[in-house]
Amino acid sequence: MNKTLENFKEYLKRIKKYEQASALISWDLQTAAPKKSLEGKLEALGFFSTEAFRLSTAECYGDMLSELSRPEIFDTLDDGMKVTVRRGYRDFQRFQRVPQDFYTEYVTTSGRSEKVWEEAKLANDFRIFAPSLDKIIAMTKEYVGYMEPDKDPYEVLLDMYEEGMDSVTIDDIFTELKEGLIPLLDKIRAAGRPDLSALEGTYDIDAQKKVQNLLLSYIGFDFDAGGTAESAHPFTATLCRGDIRVTNHYHETHPISSIFSAIHEGGHAIFEQNIDSSLADTAAETVNLMGLHESQSRFYENILGRRPAFWIPIYGKLGGLLPQFKEVPFDTFCRAINDVHPSYIRTEADEVTYCLHIILRYEMEKAIFRDQVPTDQLPALWNDKMEALLGIRPGNDAEGILQDMHWSDGSFGYFPSYLLGSVYDGMFLNQLEKELGNTDTILEEGRILEITAWLEEKIHRYGSMYNSREVIQRVCGCEISARPLLDYFQKKYSRIYGF
Amino acid sequence: MNKTLENFKEYLKRIKKYEQASALISWDLQTAAPKKSLEGKLEALGFFSTEAFRLSTAECYGDMLSELSRPEIFDTLDDGMKVTVRRGYRDFQRFQRVPQDFYTEYVTTSGRSEKVWEEAKLANDFRIFAPSLDKIIAMTKEYVGYMEPDKDPYEVLLDMYEEGMDSVTIDDIFTELKEGLIPLLDKIRAAGRPDLSALEGTYDIDAQKKVQNLLLSYIGFDFDAGGTAESAHPFTATLCRGDIRVTNHYHETHPISSIFSAIHEGGHAIFEQNIDSSLADTAAETVNLMGLHESQSRFYENILGRRPAFWIPIYGKLGGLLPQFKEVPFDTFCRAINDVHPSYIRTEADEVTYCLHIILRYEMEKAIFRDQVPTDQLPALWNDKMEALLGIRPGNDAEGILQDMHWSDGSFGYFPSYLLGSVYDGMFLNQLEKELGNTDTILEEGRILEITAWLEEKIHRYGSMYNSREVIQRVCGCEISARPLLDYFQKKYSRIYGF
Incomplete structure (x- = not known):
């Protein structure tokens, strides 16, 4: 050598x-x-x-x-x-x-x-x-x-x-999304929110932890190469090769939160666990592509985890660990995990309005970096954009421009990667169905590990060897497009909300 | 500077x-x-x-x-x-x-x-x-x-x-102990073992963990400067200033084990937590005096923890966490935690026979280092000594010379410090009673933190500034002696076993 x-x-x-x-x-x-x-x-x-x-x-x-x-x-x-x-x-x-x-x-x-x-x-x-x-x-x-x-x-x-990404591409994608999502959200709002009172109650924290372990194992997290802990906010950490850990936080009255955080962080962790060992000690072993990373956590959390089919094989087990769910009809649970409605706080948003939260931040960042909008005008600009995108206006700064910590340490340009992750997911879903068949069928039959194996084979094993644009080209054979994500939302929510 | x-x-x-x-x-x-x-x-x-x-x-x-x-x-x-x-x-x-x-x-x-x-x-x-x-x-x-x-x-x-310690001193101490303990053990054996069947059962592990937290807080462990975890064998670790952690292991059918490991490791940890902050970044902050360290863990575990008076204020709480104890009469519990009988394995021995286990190892080490006894003769020598000291002969090497890992990595000379710790404890107990009054009274009244404060004031705060000999001179005003420990054993066990 x-x-x-x-x-x-x-x-x-x-x-x-x-x-x-x-x-x-x-x-x-x-x-x-x-x-x-x-x-x-x-x-x-x-x-x-x-x-x-x-x-x-x-x-x-x-x-x-x-x-x-x-x-x-x-x-x-x-x-x-x-x-x-x-x-x-x-x-x-x-x-x-x-x-x-x-x-x-x-x-x-x-x-x-x-x-x-x-x-x-x-x-x-x-x-x-x-x-x-x-x-x-x-x-x-x-x-x-x-x-x-x-x-x-x-x-x-x-x-x-997000190496290789630029604002021209993002502008195109986000504009298309905005044009599709605002009318979709209007239809969803018109249909009204479901009655979720059956879920009210107190859910044991130790049992929520057991649910997390169940879900992690179910989706393919390897406990011989990782572990779990509790923290203020859920996150995934790579401690060394063979040691990828996830955290969670638990709310006694809101078990849905820890359930979906478990699946989300599990997606990040499975990506890291599945990086091929031949990439040890190379830069490809570290995945600093935030959009690609987020695409994997969101694929598990949203594309898979919010589907009724995901829960069919394990809803009984959920009730075994958290007995209150025995009293919650399966349909009510599925409505609860797909309850779309505008809200002020990004981290609490559903998968549809979440996209608009990110578009708002992206537009704000362009206003700051391109249009040099003075700082004192930013809160009003935030509130105007919130009203235009989500139809609600924050009553104060804490539920408006002050909610996220990203800008305080200079992490401008980070926000778009969250939404890019979902955009990639729409494309990955299309391709997966072409190659493996109907997702609902696979999930209903409890064969989710076949999906994990597909993601490993197509994406995970390469770590950050290729940037997201290249990954999409390799996996889907085309350029990045917002269309598949929009189609997915349209199909899914027209069925749920009946329009 | x-x-x-x-x-x-x-x-x-x-x-x-x-x-x-x-x-x-x-x-x-x-x-x-x-x-x-x-x-x-x-x-x-x-x-x-x-x-x-x-x-x-x-x-x-x-x-x-x-x-x-x-x-x-x-x-x-x-x-x-x-x-x-x-x-x-x-x-x-x-x-x-x-x-x-x-x-x-x-x-x-x-x-x-x-x-x-x-x-x-x-x-x-x-x-x-x-x-x-x-x-x-x-x-x-x-x-x-x-x-x-x-x-x-x-x-x-x-x-x-154990800085400052030598074999002439240890010979004197251990000879005196041997002469006192062998006849004492004979009397205890003659009195017969108590009926402990009331303790049989399965004890929830999560509840055992809660008992550990209760005990640690009770004896003065500061959870703002430490924490707990599970491991194969209990130990105490100093991770950095303000972070002293203890581990435990749990047996479903043997809760007494995790209870006393909790108190033992708690003693080590309280010592480390109480080292004065003015010693930060000096050698005194690190306590490599194994005898002195062991004296603190054993003081809590044996001198305090095995006394009925220790349990009077908290036995009800123990039953609250592990309901089986509600069915165990207090006297039976106290007999169980003071069940003295010869056994093969050091780590499972009671506080009296433990001393003889250590004397055996000390004599073996002298045979190795002074008398150059050939290695192939060591197992028989071990078994002979076990018979002479404890009246039982191991049936095989695993319950004989192979039981401890210390010699495998060259840690010869470590064993005596365990027993020196107990010898120091006899002296500390004497001095404590002179200064604070009757230990049983203090414990019965739930004032154990006054004892922790005394240990902090007299011993802990100095870290390893003084070696054990100096500490004893400073605290007790005299030379090391085995007499107080022997007197303590004699008084305690003649009462329990009625001789």
């Missing part, structure tokens, strides 16, 4: 160790660490992330990347190493261009801004957050300006969270 | 970070890691322990220690730094004398030997383990011979686990 390649691989393993330590400390902080250890944990987390960053920006690392990027060497690398060198060199060069002092200030400002956002949300007052938001917008523009001086800042941000 | 001192403190913090990562990975491995992550976790554990070791043996570290050890500087240090520099320099010099190649081979051999021991225990055949034991004995002698060339190897080992 080429000596530089050998050294490079050893160096990558070292970086991975620091990242692994950071991941475990961060997991521990969110699931188990007692409050008096907070300072000690954060200090350690800072230490290991800084070490990893230091190694990824060291001159010797850049020299190896430059050497391995020379065509006569690069062409001899295997696919995993090619993507590792390509992304590694791109990121190294991007970071090289960011002045050290500016970067430190940016990180500090983000951290402070998050705290101010928390305070503002609690006080329900955007004016508290406005100066921080102003600053973080300006600094984010400057930050990506250093990284990619010749590109439009918002394009750089979109590409950071 | 002296520039060297400043650098030294920074350097120590760096070492601590690696140790903290190792501690967390190790905790995760034992409590949560799924089996497919084993390789990845062990690799990371190896990486961070090696980094910590590398830093603790680096030349620049030795230079700082040498500089800070110069009397004109050393005398200006505060007490915490004095003990840090003194121990740090001693350990640095010890390790410097160990040839690198030998050390690597020793570590590898220990690891391999542990596996062979496991295999031998499973096969119940000492002959499988004999060659490994032979090698590990020879290498351990060589290892400590490098570290302290002018000292007797077994003395070096004793001092490694």
Whole structure:
């Protein structure tokens, strides 16, 4: 083996160790660490992330990347190493261009801004957050300006969270979605909401945890390569190869929440668990493609999990663990998990209005980055857009522009990936049905693991070897389109709401 | 501040970070890691322990220690730094004398030997383990011979686990104990075992966990500075300042086991939680004094936890969580937790015969290190000693010499510290009663936290600032003696067994 390649691989393993330590400390902080250890944990987390960053920006690392990027060497690398060198060199060069002092200030400002956002949300007052938001917008523009001086800042941000994605593509997709979804939502609203009082009650938390384990096993989560814990908000964490964990949160009066969080995070985790072991220690092993990742969690949660057919083989088991469900007619349960109605908070939205929540944020981000709309005008703009898209107007900032934390730390450009995930799902569903047959039949017969095997074969095993656009081309043989998702919504909800 | 001192403190913090990562990975491995992550976790554990070791043996570290050890500087240090520099320099010099190649081979051999021991225990055949034991004995002698060339190897080992302890002291203490305990055990055996059939049954594991939480809170464990988990064997782990965790294991038919493991590990954890924050980042913050540490876990478990008075305020609560105890008369419960009888396995022994188990191991270690008894004669020697001390003879190696893992990785000299802990407890109990009054009265009145406060004030807060001999001198104002422990046993068991 080429000596530089050998050294490079050893160096990558070292970086991975620091990242692994950071991941475990961060997991521990969110699931188990007692409050008096907070300072000690954060200090350690800072230490290991800084070490990893230091190694990824060291001159010797850049020299190896430059050497391995020379065509006569690069062409001899295997696919995993090619993507590792390509992304590694791109990121190294991007970071090289960011002045050290500016970067430190940016990180500090983000951290402070998050705290101010928390305070503002609690006080329900955007004016508290406005100066921080102003600053973080300006600094984010400057930050990506250093990284990619010749590109439009918002394009750089979109590409950071979903490699290969751009606003022209997103504009097309989101416009089509908007035009289809607003009239659909009108019809759903006109049909009225179902009576869900049969679900009211108190559901034992320990039993909800057992339901989570049942669901995870059912959809194909491997407990020999992962585990579960409780946290403030559900998330999935990759602690190391063979250790992908999911968390959940539980509400005594709202078991549907932990049930669908379990399926959603399970989808993320199954993706990570199914990445082929031949990609170990390559960049393809890490999936930073947020849209693609979200497509897998949402495929399980929405495309599969909200179908009556999904529940036919296991509704009895659900009632075995949470006896209240024995009293809930199956049809009522299915109406409850597909109860579409406009609401203020994105994270509590159903699968249809969720799309409009994201479109709102995407339009806001373009207003900020392209139209330079002044910060003090943003809350009103948010409320206007909410009214136009969802037909409701937030009564205050906490249920309006202050609800999400993403902007407080500069994560502009992240939101669109949530919806792109659903758009990809419409396409994956089409293709799956072409190859495996009717989804409802597969689910009714309890053969969901055949779907997981299909997703593994087509998508999961490759990790982030290909970007989402390439994955769709490989799996579906065409360009990204919003049509399949719209068709899916139209067909599903016209049947449920009878129009 | 002296520039060297400043650098030294920074350097120590760096070492601590690696140790903290190792501690967390190790905790995760034992409590949560799924089996497919084993390789990845062990690799990371190896990486961070090696980094910590590398830093603790680096030349620049030795230079700082040498500089800070110069009397004109050393005398200006505060007490915490004095003990840090003194121990740090001693350990640095010890390790410097160990040839690198030998050390690597020793570590590898220990690891391999542990596996062979496991295999031998499973096969119940000492002959499988004999060659490994032979090698590990020879290498351990060589290892400590490098570290302290002018000292007797077994003395070096004793001092490694209990600083300041020596075999002359232990000989005196253990001889006195043996002479007192063998006739006491004869009397107990003559009195016959109690009828404990009222305890038979199946006890819910989740409820046992709630009992553990109840007991931990009751004795003074701070859940804001710690937590719990399940593992194969109970242990206590210091993950970082403000995060001391305990584990437990649960048997459906034997709730007494998890109850007393909870109290035992709780004692270890309370000691660590109560170390004064002014000792942060000094060597005194780490308590490697195994005898002293064990004295605290055993004080809670045996001296307090096995007293009827301990249970008077909480027996009703125990029955609330594990309803079977409502049917067990209080007196029967108290007899069950003080059921003294000879048995083969140390970890299952009662507080009286436990002492003889340790004396047996101490005598075996002296036979190995002083009398050079050949390895193939050790099983018979073990069985002879067991017969002499406990009046029973193991029927096979698994319930004899193969039961403990300590020797397999070279931890000779560790066993005595378990019993020293109980010896110290006899003395602490005497002193506590002089200062606070009758223990039974305090416990009956539910004022156990006053005892925890006394232990904190007298012992815990100092961490390992003083060695056990010094602690006893400071707390009790006298030399170590076995008399108080013997008196405690005599008084307690003559009452229970009526002789």
